[in-house]
Amino acid sequence: MFKEGVSKEHQTYLKQYRIRKASIAASQISMLVLFFALWEIAAYFKWIDPFIMSQPSRVFKTIMNLTADGSLFTHTGITVFETVVGFLSGTILGTIIAIILWWSDFVAKVLDPYLVVLNALPKTALGPIILVWIGGTTSSIIVMALLVSIVVTILNVYLAFESCDEDKVKLLWTLGATKLQILSKVVLPSSIPSIISVLKINVGLSLVGVIVGEFLVSKAGLGYLIIYGGQVFKMDLVMTSVLILAVAAALMYLSVAWFEKKLNKMR
Amino acid sequence: MVKKVVELKNVSMNYHTLNGETQAIRNLSLDIYNGEFVSIVGPSGCGKSTLLSLISGILKPTSGDILVNGEPITGPSSNLGYMLQKDHLFGWRTILKNATLGLEIQKKLNKESQAYVEHLLDEYGLADFKHHYPKQLSGGMRQRAALIRTLATNPDILLLDEPFSALDYQTRLAISEEIWLIIKKERKTAVFVTHDIAEAVASSDRIIVLTKRPAEIKNIHEINLTCDIRTPISCREAPEFRHYFNQIWKELDVHV
Ligand SMILES: Nc1ncnc2c1ncn2[C@@H]1O[C@H](COP(=O)(O)OP(=O)(O)OP(=O)(O)O)[C@@H](O)[C@H]1O
Numbered sequence: 030m031f032k033e034g035v036s037k038e039h040q041t042y043l044k045q046y047r048i049r050k051a052s053i054a055a056s057q058i059s060m061l062v063l064f065f066a067l068w069e070i071a072a073y074f075k076w077i078d079p080f081i082m083s084q085p086s087r088v089f090k091t092i093m094n095l096t097a098d099g100s101l102f103t104h105t106g107i108t109v110f111e112t113v114v115g116f117l118s119g120t121i122l123g124t125i126i127a128i129i130l131w132w133s134d135f136v137a138k139v140l141d142p143y144l145v146v147l148n149a150l151p152k153t154a155l156g157p158i159i160l161v162w163i164g165g166t167t168s169s170i171i172v173m174a175l176l177v178s179i180v181v182t183i184l185n186v187y188l189a190f191e192s193c194d195e196d197k198v199k200l201l202w203t204l205g206a207t208k209l210q211i212l213s214k215v216v217l218p219s220s221i222p223s224i225i226s227v228l229k230i231n232v233g234l235s236l237v238g239v240i241v242g243e244f245l246v247s248k249a250g251l252g253y254l255i256i257y258g259g260q261v262f263k264m265d266l267v268m269t270s271v272l273i274l275a276v277a278a279a280l281m282y283l284s285v286a287w288f289e290k291k292l293n294k295m296r
Numbered sequence: 297m298v299k300k301v302v303e304l305k306n307v308s309m310n311y312h313t314l315n316g317e318t319q320a321i322r323n324l325s326l327d328i329y330n331g332e333f334v335s336i337v338g339p340s341g342c343g344k345s346t347l348l349s350l351i352s353g354i355l356k357p358t359s360g361d362i363l364v365n366g367e368p369i370t371g372p373s374s375n376l377g378y379m380l381q382k383d384h385l386f387g388w389r390t391i392l393k394n395a396t397l398g399l400e401i402q403k404k405l406n407k408e409s410q411a412y413v414e415h416l417l418d419e420y421g422l423a424d425f426k427h428h429y430p431k432q433l434s435g436g437m438r439q440r441a442a443l444i445r446t447l448a449t450n451p452d453i454l455l456l457d458e459p460f461s462a463l464d465y466q467t468r469l470a471i472s473e474e475i476w477l478i479i480k481k482e483r484k485t486a487v488f489v490t491h492d493i494a495e496a497v498a499s500s501d502r503i504i505v506l507t508k509r510p511a512e513i514k515n516i517h518e519i520n521l522t523c524d525i526r527t528p529i530s531c532r533e534a535p536e537f538r539h540y541f542n543q544i545w546k547e548l549d550v551h552v
């Protein structure tokens with residue numbers, strides 16, 4: 030235990046730190062367990078109506094049934110696929126538009142009020158229009174996801190471009206750089222952290238677009254299961270889908286966060 | 297007859313903003329000779345950085361002509377190397393990659409030029425840090441790396457805009473000595489902007505004192521110090537040092 034050079038005081042400090050960390054994790058887990066236990070008990074003793082509120086054991090049964098016929102994976106897979114395509118294309122397209130704005134200050138100034146209005150507008154309100162224009166297909170769901178995330182991307186990435194250190198840009202001018210070189214050698218690389226953090230925001234935003242899209246298109250995906258379950262009053266199905274959605278959303282967020290950490294280590 | 301490498305002829309520079317017009321430089325004429333170390337001192341905000349930007353070709357004068365090696369400048373040129381106050385090394389590039397930035401931009405990065413940069417890094421104490429990232433280096437080493445980035449494209453003339461002012465006093469003395477030696481060894485002409493009169497006197501062949509904005513030339517001092525080895529630190533002991541220092545101090549007319 031005792032390592033040379035580590036004082037007793039420091040050992041106590043480290044020990045306290047570990048204890049604190051462990052107790053936080055323990056509290057988090059017990060909170061979750063307690064929540065499901067209470068839910069189960071309350072439904073069992075009919076304190077709440079399990080038909081309306083559902084019940085963990087019924088959720089578990091639903092998951093089993095959905096897994097057995099494979100539809101769980103199909104629906105989850107579809108939602109995850111649409112979200113990933115949506116936030117990647119939203120981020121890439123948004124970054125490209127931000128580059129155009131950075132390139133031409135004139136264009137940026139002209140488009141500024143439109144971007145502000147588009148940013149304030151709840152993009153999901155455009156859902157029915159997209160449905161009519163594109164049709165009730167996966168494409169319109171992806172377009173929804175893209176629309177929800179693209180304006181935020183443009184604004185944030187453009188802001189990152191604009192806040193790039195002026196002296197670094199000046200240094201490149203003195204070396205005789207072209208505008209394209211300024212973009213590729215300093216403006217883009219120094220904005221990568223902002224772009225990644227936008228990517229993190231976009232996971233959540235695209236998911237909003239995808240779920241609303243699935244509500245409207247009503248063919249497949251977790252959003253479809255939720256709306257369908259609600260319509261036929263299968264609350265077990267609704268609760269199950271919401272829980273799976275929460276897990277899928279968390280996993281997607283965590284993978285982007287992991288990617289960010291990897292990238293920061295490289296820099 | 298020593299060659300003129302930079303000639304400024306009746307140069308004026310005005311900035312225009314919505315708040316109005318700022319006259320930064322007025323009718324300034326100046327020649328800089330090959331191999332010289334020229335310092336420029338002047339009150340804060342008088343137009344020193346503007347003057348360097350004009351010489352480097354990233355700014356165009358409102359009127360007047362600027363010649364480098366006898367030719368009018370049209371834009372940034374690889375004859376000139378610019379060094380700014382901070383090192384501005386890119387955190388996402390290794391020291392070697394930072395040092396070759398200029399070559400990369402000017403599309404001159406090849407085996408030969410890369411070898412030259414590596415030689416400079418070896419020669420000036422950064423051999424073991426080529427593949428390190430800037431944040432792993434001390435302030436002084438970073439400034440040296442920034443100088444090597446400037447030297448990499450092999451310019452004849454170096455424009456230095458208060459390159460040491462972000463460093464603490466000890467490091468600053470040491471690194472300005474080192475960088476002075478490197479500049480002399482590589483036989484470069486240097487135009488050095490500083491707020492530090494002692495640093496200017498210790499390192500320069502000539503000191504240009506500018507007036508308050510709009511900058512005009514107030515006085516030019518030829519510096520002749522009697523010291524055994526001509527390096528900035530040892531020349532601080534020269535008997536004439538104080539004389540120059542006091543004179544320039546008076547001309548700058550600093551009120552505190
Ligand atoms: N891009 C610009 N647009 C408008 N005015 C400017 C610009 N750059 C500099 N100025 C003004 O021109 C004057 C000279 O600026 P400059 O940076 O050349 O001074 P300086 O002597 O280098 O100052 P310092 O001692 O603070 O480094 C200042 O009054 C400054 O406000």
Ligand SMILES: [Mg+2]
Pocket residue numbers: 344345346457
């Ligand atoms: Mg300045």
